[in-house]
Amino acid sequence: MSAAAKEVSKEALHLRTPLVLSKPLSERVGVKTYLKLDNLQPTGSFKVRGMGAATQRAKERGCSRLVSSSGGNAGLATAYCGNVLNLRTTVVLPTTASENAKRKVASLGAEVVVEGGQWSESNSFAEGLVAESESSGDKAVLIHPFYGEDIWEGNSTLVDEIAEQLPAGVKPSAILASVGGGGLLMGILQGLRKRGWREDVKVLACETFGANALALSLEKKERVEIAITSVAKSLGADKIGEDILKECFDPGYDLEPFVATDEEAVGSCFKFALDHGMLVEPSCGAALSPIYYHSERVRELAKGEDKCIVVEVCGGGAFNSIETLQAYAEQLGLDLNGDKII
Incomplete structure (x- = not known):
């Protein structure tokens, strides 16, 4: 290894x-x-493998908030990791997200925000949240679903x-x-x-x-x-x-x-x-x-x-x-x- x-x-x-x-x-x-x-x-x-490594590194670098734009497995994994690491977590879901998705993400302690008709729009909104955090002193990091x-x-x-x-x-x-x-x-x-x-x-x-x-x-x-x-x-x-x-x-x-x-x-x-x-x-x-x-x-x-x-x-x-x-x-x-x- x-x-x-x-x-x-x-x-x-x-x-x-x-x-x-x-x-x-x-x-x-x-x-x-x-x-x-x-x-x-x-x-x-499998998403918790990558999300786990990314969120741990983010915390080591001084992150105080995680932001995800995935309402699927990546968003759920980010919410889970944020819960384990005791980091505030926001998951931005598109308007097409199911009630089940919203419920599962929220059950892990994440803040659920519904914005955008598709993933690209939700991701743009999530990027905006991270940019806003730079001026507020709330150091947020965007956890990408696969990149x-x-x-x-x-x-x-x-x-x-x-x-x-x-x-x-x-x-x-x-x-x-x-x-x-x-x-x-x-x-x-x-x-x-x-x-x-x-x-x-x-x-x-x-x-x-x-x-x-x-x-x-x-x-x-x-x-x-x-x-x-x-x-x-x-x-x-x-x-x-x-x-x-x-x-x-x-x-x-x-x-x-x-x-x-x-x-x-x-x-x-x-x-x-x-x-x-x-x-x-x-x-x-x-x-x-x-x-x-x-x-x-x-x-x-x-x-x-x-x-x-x-x-x-x-x-x-x-x-x-x-x-x-x-x-x-x-x-x-x-x-x-x-x-x-x-």
């Missing part, structure tokens, strides 16, 4: 989550398939844990992970670089159609901005962070985009619940969909003596419910086994 990663992990706010060998997924693919269960983090998603060195360093601890939890001497052939704005992906890439694994471990970067800014950017070899139409709302960043995309273009990595349909992402949530009794959201279903719907392709990823893959189970039911998934299933014509109704 790098010195920086050790510093992040010393008194980390995230949990060291289990890495479990999945018998049903291994049988489906024909290759040992491990699940990194970040859906078991305190706020139900920043501290966030990426926190997310890179995922790779450190995988290396420590796999059998001695084993490295995965591939890591499957969902991509929204790219903060998780950047953490994984940096983690692979630190361990000297970047040429040996393929990263299958999973998105859904209608939230596939990374795949389109890699295809066009330039940063592409898109309109979000996918039901996988947690993947709903209209463009990948500039520095993140630059890292993705580095030929030293074995990076491959994968784009699932909404039907596959939602169907994977039902199939995963049947296999493992855990509820995950469609954004996480994107990383599971290669297993459930394209197992032959995943089998091709397995190489070397070890021949195993790891799936990052990035987010659970923090803002999800069986009712929400059932509504998506009805909308997409799926039954409750995740199969298309004929």
Whole structure:
């Protein structure tokens, strides 16, 4: 583990989550398939890794207030970290945020402000709050949902844990992970670089159609901005962070985009619940969909003596419910086994 990663992990706010060998997924693919269960983090998603590192660094630098513009998993993680660190926390939510989101964020002691019709407008308002704090003596720091060195360093601890939890001497052939704005992906890439694994471990970067800014950017070899139409709302960043995309273009990595349909992402949530009794959201279903719907392709990823893959189970039911998934299933014509109704 790098010195920086050790510093992040010393008194980390995230949990060291289990890495479990999945018998049903291994049988489906024909290759040992491990699940990194970040859906078991305190706020139900991997976000507490990056938010934890960023908020701890902010406090060390004299911050007295945290501001977040995410009404999703990042905002919830920031509220949690602020509560643990005893820092005043404000989360700016768009007018489209659900009552459930407002309630969960507020339950962690954060001040909830509703402003803006979409994330970009909420983020601009949050930036204004931080600017105002400079004149009031209230030193506020904006905690971005996916962008920043501290966030990426926190997310890179995922790779450190995988290396420590796999059998001695084993490295995965591939890591499957969902991509929204790219903060998780950047953490994984940096983690692979630190361990000297970047040429040996393929990263299958999973998105859904209608939230596939990374795949389109890699295809066009330039940063592409898109309109979000996918039901996988947690993947709903209209463009990948500039520095993140630059890292993705580095030929030293074995990076491959994968784009699932909404039907596959939602169907994977039902199939995963049947296999493992855990509820995950469609954004996480994107990383599971290669297993459930394209197992032959995943089998091709397995190489070397070890021949195993790891799936990052990035987010659970923090803002999800069986009712929400059932509504998506009805909308997409799926039954409750995740199969298309004929």
